[in-house]
Amino acid sequence: MATAFGRASTGYRDSPVHRGGRDLSLLSEWASEATLALDIATGAGHTANALMRTGVEEVLVLDLTREMVEMAQSSFPLLRGVVGDAEALPFADNTFDAVSCRIAAHHFPDPATFVSEVARILAPGGVFVLEDNVAPEDEALAEFLNTVEAIRDPTHVESYPEQTWRDWLSAAGFVVEETAWVRRTIEFDSWVDRMNVPEDRFSELQELFDKAPNAARRYFDIWYAENGVASFTTPKLLVRARI
Known part of the structure; x- marks a missing residue:
């Protein structure tokens, strides 16, 4: 996994989905009260930088991939970076307030362990702000997305339904305050280019979208051009939870 993301670090830095949007603004505002924050799986550092811009005094970034940490620090020099695993965070208990x-x-691989680790390193009253692709409750639609x-x-x-995230958060001691x-909208060509998708998998994706059932076409708002799929939309869930 680390190798794959290392190769894609520039694509994540330039990705409009990761670089901005109303979701990024909302997520960073939810944590703006913090003094010391940690951004996990930081990628190119866009979320960490947004946190600093809201007034968080100090933001650390963590990623499994050294290239991503270096990219975040070179793009936003005020950030401090650590290479580490989201499911085994290299920090003491009660360290961060966001x-x-x-x-x-x-x-x-194990989101429940990740959530428990976040609970461990947050000080009492600390806030956890999470955003991820979320699967529909409908199993067929969730299978198409995944x-x-x-x-x-x-x-x-795997992308999971909202209720699954709520269950993990509750089990770790969080109270969900807001969602x-x-x-x-995802532009198909740039979506595949960001991960350097080889030709055989590119063709497989085109075929899956071409043959998508009507329910998937409606739910994911799939648009087609003469040469195949042009764009689609993905649902994302944002959660603010407090320990």
Whole structure:
């Protein structure tokens, strides 16, 4: 996984989905009261930088991939970076008063352990702000989403329904204070280019979208051009929870 994301670090830095949007503004505002924050699976550092811009005094970034940490620090020099695993965080208990994680948890093998680790390193009263691709409750639609994501990026593990996240948060001792849903339009060509998808998997994705059932076409708002799929939308869940 680390190798795959290392190769894609520039694509994540330039990705409009990761670089901005109403969701990024809302997520950073939710944690703006913090003094010391940690951004997990920081990618190119966009979320960490947004936290600093809201007034958080100090933000650390953590990523499994050294290239991502270096990219975040070179793009935003005020950030301090650590290479580490989201499911075994290298920090003492009660260290941070805010933790963020944006559009990354679908890559984690054990999200429940990740949530427990976040609870451990947050000080009492600390806030956890999370955003991730979220699966529909409808099993067929969820399967379509997870299938195309895994073909495009083999490091994709699973996108989960909202209730699953609520269950993990509750089990770790969090109280959910606020949630929001956003839908982001994904331009197909740039989506596959960001992960350097090889030709055989590109063709497989085109075929899956071409043959998508009507329910998937409606739910994911799939648009087609003469040469195949042009764009689609993905639902994302934002959660603010407090320990």
